[in-house]
Amino acid sequence: MHFTRRTFTLTSAAFALTLAAPALAEETAFKPAKMTAFVAAGAGGGTDNFARTVQPMLEKRLGTNITIINLPSASGAMAHQRTAQSEPNGESIEFASSTFITSRAAGQNPIGLDQLTPVARMQSDVLTLVVNTEKYNTLEDFLTYAKENPGKVIIGGTHAASVDRMAFLGLNDAAGLDLAYIPYDNEGSASANLLSGNIDGMFNEISAIQGYIESGEMKPILALADERLEAYPDLPTTVENGWNLTFGNERGVFINAKTPPETIAIIEAAFQDVFNSGEYQAYAKSANLHVRPGFLGSEDYRAVLEENLAYFEKLLSLK
């Protein structure tokens, strides 16, 4: 990690908080009695689990009570809107996944990065192309078949405006393939169709397919990553094939853009502290979210989001 000015202000903010808290409290005064965390996803999914796991850790660090409200409506757009319209005092935050920008790119989400400021990225789940082992065993098998049968190879994923679909569009574009895409309502339905051989492959997060890899029924044949993953040294990456696709499903925290920067910095520091804690790392490991380091500070996260948003918009406009 490079030492930027922001990390410096962060460390100093954290330092100031612990040592000079009484003096600082009068000026910045971010001591909320309670906070609200909107979750831009339904209960029980990856983003919700993330929010509920982090909730007590964050409460301890900010000395407050946090109420979690799930707002899954309209691919999370309700949650974005509620956060963007909340009082800009730092007391309302939002947990969201990459769907925030994929739905933005697809024109389903009226709230953009001008109204919400990223606070921190906490997870960067690696996307993989997964196939049924009875059909394909290697990336070469798959590519050969796909090139010989244009339009016939079906890839499953969740929803029409998801990272799965972006990965599908990106692969078609970068590798010059003509794959077809069927969106399912949830990951389970796509998995079922892959297991039964009704579809040829699907894009899924690496955290979600452990059990199937172990049982040998599914196999990841391509990871959207810069370098080979430590845990999967035999898994080819997009970049080594010359395809510049490295986005994954990212989960992070957002806040009303009008919130004072000092307040954002304090919350950001709290999240960084949570991320570095043994407690959080234990959760990340048990949920297989540790494959790629997840933390990014506010400015770095914004840069990644903006870059991905532009790329997704380009992919969607290709047709």
Added chain:
Amino acid sequence: MIEDLIGGLGVVMQPLNLLILASAVLIGFIGGALPGISGVILVVILLPVTYTMEPTGAFMLLTAIYASSVFSGLITAILYRAPGTPEAVMTALDGYPMTQKGEAGKALGIGILSSAFGGIVGTIVLIVATPMLADIALQFSSPEFFALAVLGLTVVASLGGNLLLGLTGVCIGLLIASVGLDPLTGAARFTFGSLHLMSGINLIPVIIGLFAISEVLKRCQEGDIHLSTKSFRIRIFDWPVIREIRGTVARSSIIGTAIGILPGIGASTAAMVAYSETVRWSKDRKRFGRGAAEGVAAPESANNAAAIGALVPLFALRIPGSGTTAVILGAFIVHGLTPGPTFMTGNSDLIYAVFVGLMLVNVLILVFSKPFIAVLSRLLDVPYSALGPVIVICCIVGTYSVQNSMMDVWLMLGFGLAGFLLEKIGFPLVSIILGVVLGPIAESELRRSLAMSRGDFSIFAERPISAILLGLAVILVSATVLAPMLQRRKLRKTAAKQS
């Protein structure tokens, strides 16, 4: 397996685990009885509590709440026509008329017994055949789901009443279901630029509005009349009644389990299909909708069996069969457990404790339900002028809590008014629910099937399961629609001959 079960029994019999199970059943009862608070919400609320528990206790708690909440939706459905959970909609069809006839105790007894029986059948299947059934469930893909939804929609033909109104209701339901983002392309449909409408119209406001609120409005208009039964006794083991319903319960439990194991279909659909099959098998179809005992027994045994059946693909394939099981999957992941092909063998201690726990929950439902309903039924003594507003308030709070959305509450009240007016012209309200529940399945699976076959309709005929289900639907519709026509023609002919 027997050894594993005995081991599981040992775990369940520990005092702490027994306490967990008993409290889970009670929590499920209360939540299920409140309109709007469904099993999903209860499991979500208790999820953080389970993070600190050890896995066995945690999963006994979650699965027990899940199972008991599906049961207790029937109580308010039968007593007030306010289905506590979406799964209990079909139960209100015959259960509430029974209450109006003064047979509330009988209806509840049938409901309790059928629920427990369905749950036990589901659990036995779960214990004995999980890995095998999971493979069968995988044979179902988009064409089969489409065929199943079509078969479910044919129930409208067997609902009785005016078929034309029934079909209109289904179309209204389909229209309601088509609001929101197109499931395949993501294009907005009938959203009028509103963010609230983008995720579509939730099922719960539709059900609560059409059934519970419209009934309150109707009773308001009729003036403050008490129900004919102020006090009633529930008899669970009533042998003459059991003899009447045993075939229905057995058939519906099997239908329920079979539909439950299919990923993404769920207990509401199971109850619908079981109800329609029961009407079809019955000799006297006219009794249904007017307080037929089988009309309560069928959906209740099916929905409980389906709820347990939904755990089959969750455990064996990591594929949740319903909304609640999706949340339970999340809980497994947080506990560092990965359901899937290797899960059953690797965690047999936990799994068998959960199995035995579920079995016990169904017994506890039989034991606890009577005193629980006795407390609840005291409310029947309260004048309706006071009870009506309480029902409305419960409906508003319950609807709001589903998505924290005021828009849902307005929709619910709107559907209430619409339901009130539609019933005045004898409209079968349940046909609208059929459209809302089964419409999206039929639509998106039809389009997915065609995407699979690249636009070729023969996919439905080539795949054996979908061909059989669709053939069945065609036969049944033509039988219910054409048979009376032919009969009338015959009558006319004989009449002509005689004259």
